[in-house]
Amino acid sequence: MTDWLVIRDMNAPLPTRPQPRWTRRKDARPEEIAAAALDLFVEHGYAGTRLEDVAARAGVSKGTLYLYFAGKEELFKAVVREGLVSPLTEFRSTVLEQYKGSAFDLLRILFYGWWERIGSTRISGIPKLIIAEAHNFPEITRFYIDEVVVPGQAMLESIVARGVASGEFRRVSPRETGTLLIAPLLLLALWRNSLGHYEPGAIDARRFIDAHLEMLRNALAGTPARVHKVS
């Protein structure tokens, strides 16, 4: 009566199942991925960078990227943020707080420190990245403006204003002068990360910064004329 429902053996030989197709390579660390990504983003731009190349340079697989970053865009943002925040923090604590002496001395410390901590490192590629991708990443650009441009400009203006107030500097507009102070450094950073590869000796960073400082010393110097008049 009930043998309609006899259940026979499953004769189930799995036809095909491929053998292990990969081997573990290494323990991935997000820092290495971010460093590799920064290099390639700086070199080829956002769209021009292939995640496969990022993975290869970091020594991990493509899939590992997605373990730490939600996608290409998030990787880019993380890389830029990370490339900015940590150096800025370090810059502030190791350079700015060393200040002693005149406004001009502060500029010197600032410029040398910038070269040491930013200009001569891979971080100097970030500005190029921001400039190149500003239209494509409004959020990142906004962040850069708010966190770097605005406070940096404020700092420079403040130094100028102090120098002017104390008579150390000529009566100049802090606004435009602040920007003029940083322009050669920015150009240096951009140069080093783009055309500089084709003309390696074109700009000697140390001589360039020194020349800039020397120009500034004369450009900003409080009028010695009055001093002479008095004497």
Place this chain on the structure above:
Amino acid sequence: MTDWLVIRDMNAPLPTRPQPRWTRRKDARPEEIAAAALDLFVEHGYAGTRLEDVAARAGVSKGTLYLYFAGKEELFKAVVREGLVSPLTEFRSTVLEQYKGSAFDLLRILFYGWWERIGSTRISGIPKLIIAEAHNFPEITRFYIDEVVVPGQAMLESIVARGVASGEFRRVSPRETGTLLIAPLLLLALWRNSLGHYEPGAIDARRFIDAHLEMLRNALAGTPARVHKVS
């Protein structure tokens, strides 16, 4: 002096690699994994189900799946097999063997028992799964046909044939009639596992089965005319 460069909180620092490489979570039991897998396979289909979700629902890790099942395909087969074999066995022993009385009474017992053991449980999702994946899993489909469809159909035909032979049923074709007996129940199972989620009150299972039985009673009834004539 240095608060020009205050860096606001960053909501997205570089992700860090988690330290403890693993901790034992629970004692895994394959039954729980299979139950979770059945739910998700029924819900999203084979290809649409991610093993990660199965593991999460079962409360185990992805790796644990592979301790008990050779792979996704094997998990699927095991789930379907297990979802079929054990309920069928139980169905057979608890429902079919209760048979007493007329052919029509057997149908009633069968239908109510089916609802109790199959239709109202998660097992009712299996037919949907089979229908959806028939082309992708010939082996499983073959198994289902051999173990469920063919014996089930044979059983139904046998009941019809007995009813016809005894004069309880009208002279109908056992083949087509057997299939017609089960069609509404199958539809009910499919409905409950698909569209039913969107129109929960559309079908009242009890009333539906009863209406089906009542239809059958009239449709199959041996011609009372002759009986009256004789008496």
Place this chain on the structure above:
Amino acid sequence: MTDWLVIRDMNAPLPTRPQPRWTRRKDARPEEIAAAALDLFVEHGYAGTRLEDVAARAGVSKGTLYLYFAGKEELFKAVVREGLVSPLTEFRSTVLEQYKGSAFDLLRILFYGWWERIGSTRISGIPKLIIAEAHNFPEITRFYIDEVVVPGQAMLESIVARGVASGEFRRVSPRETGTLLIAPLLLLALWRNSLGHYEPGAIDARRFIDAHLEMLRNALAGTPARVHKVS
């Protein structure tokens, strides 16, 4: 004085540019793509269908798909909608409007017409698709319920109600009975698009529909009237 800015010739020989890597194949028509997609979606489900295969079956390239459909999901929706709307419209105009005579005659016309226009065509794959993907495509499911299930059920209930009102049918519940009328046809459609491939001769559609109609004739027959006449 001005020869700093002499512009030299661009000595620009383009190093590499590959030659034409493809040849035009044919004029694509979205109908062919949709037909190919319907076949494959019915066969392998949504996730199991590769757009590359759809393109190949339609005789076009992968890119051409995106010329007409925004993506896989949109293709799926378009295919289902198109598979429903146009046949339903035709069904309505060519079958339903032929109605003449009794309620039972209408059922016969309906069932035969359904088989002619839906059941025996590739459109019969749509229900399987809907059932399988209901959870993954709420929008499509909603559409199917609103446009097919609800009006179809209403139509069936209306036929039953008319038959009951005129005394042609026994006093049955239009709700459950309406669903019972369509159940075997739906099962037939599902069978033909799934398990039927493995057991081609298992169901003879014509005999099955005829048996269903014959069952209904007896099940619904308004016998009481005749009894009263006799007595």
Place this chain on the structure above:
Amino acid sequence: MTDWLVIRDMNAPLPTRPQPRWTRRKDARPEEIAAAALDLFVEHGYAGTRLEDVAARAGVSKGTLYLYFAGKEELFKAVVREGLVSPLTEFRSTVLEQYKGSAFDLLRILFYGWWERIGSTRISGIPKLIIAEAHNFPEITRFYIDEVVVPGQAMLESIVARGVASGEFRRVSPRETGTLLIAPLLLLALWRNSLGHYEPGAIDARRFIDAHLEMLRNALAGTPARVHKVS
């Protein structure tokens, strides 16, 4: 009778293949294409710019692009070349040849002329483009260095050298000083084509250039001579 199956409006019928295969739209001129391309290249970078968008902005079809430019790369090169060569030629003939008077007057003419012919026009986007794509287009970079950077630098150095020789300028290094002269202008160009869109009022070009000139006047002034005269 048949309004059970009313099918509501479908908002998405199968797309149809457009009938007229093409109609002439306009007389294309390569200048318009190049202008559109320059805008988009500056905005989104090389890889981020789609030729389809270039064509749309130029008001021509994609195919027309290829009538005038061999491909994306060639379009890019042509755009950069054209964006450089013609303005440089014009700049040379209309600005540089107006030279009269002192070295400092020449700087003023140079800067104002640069702003008039380059800085305030879309040509100012080229430097950003070069910086961003330097690694991807060695050939274009080489061209830019040879045709713009080197002669431009030579010109600046020559002006400085002349000023120093005549005693008008302090004894400064022509090399570094030449670069320092142009740095703020370049920064201005870059700013206007990237971050400037987010902070439109941040830099007032006229005031900025004037401030730069004023700084230079003081920085370069050959004061020692006068002192000697007085003494």
Place this chain on the structure above:
DNA sequence: TATGAATGAGTATTCATTCAT
């Protein structure tokens, strides 16, 4: 000459599977 539908190589992203811990 101008068009834009058709093409397919290239790339971002997913997820089944492995294995060191």
Place this chain on the structure above:
DNA sequence: GATGAATGAATACTCATTCAT
């Protein structure tokens, strides 16, 4: 046994390029 980070084949989707009209 149990874990989950790492892997890379597979696949959806993009877009520079071609060519019949």
